[in-house]
Amino acid sequence: MELPDIVVAVREGSHNEQLRYALRSWTAHLPHRHVWIVGYRPWWAAGARHIPTHQRGLPAYANTTTAMRAACEHPDVSDPFLWANDDFFVMAPQPTPFPVLHRGPVGEVFAQYGTRSSAYVAAMRKTHAFLVGLGHEDPTSFELHVPSVSSVGP
Incomplete structure (x- = not known):
């Protein structure tokens, strides 16, 4: 079974400590193939794959919708993939495949x-x-x- 990619929408600006910690936690605890940053990729996250999107002047929900559409339309993003925010910290090893969680x-x-x-x-x-x-x-x-x-x- 192929591991899924992790896709994360990122706002503009290189000062994003929460993304830095999220990336570390995913590497340690969330089995995946690639991390895709959609939107703005900080210089220090050069190891992640990147799908640039236009963000200027858009409200947050529009940026997120644009990012999701870009990920779904990109031919190299796995299907399925894991959608994450830049402040999702995974604190313990997770199973493969990742479960579908809901309320x-x-x-x-x-x-x-x-x-x-x-x-x-x-x-x-x-x-x-x-x-x-x-x-x-x-x-x-x-x-x-x-x-x-x-x-x-x-």
Whole structure:
């Protein structure tokens, strides 16, 4: 079995200590083939593969969406791959293949938020309604701060 690549979207700016520590933790504890930095690659991360993207003036969510699309469309990125943020630190050895982690049904996640009202919860409810409208009666929440298994295929 081929190891997956790790793909991480990185904002502009070479001062990114959290990325430095994340890369070290992935090397030590997360079996992978290559690390792909999408967006800005600091000079000190020259060993990682790179997919440059335009970031100037875009909000954070647009940068992330652009990075995900670039990774999915790049012919050399593994399928599946592990999608990570630059502040995901893996503190213990992980199994191969990496498990698909989730929080369970979105409806149960809503219950955890209770009556809290925020733009974040409102967006979650809107996404839930959209998925239900597409025929996914009980969508799963992948709202965790951990690497996620992502795939280009169906």
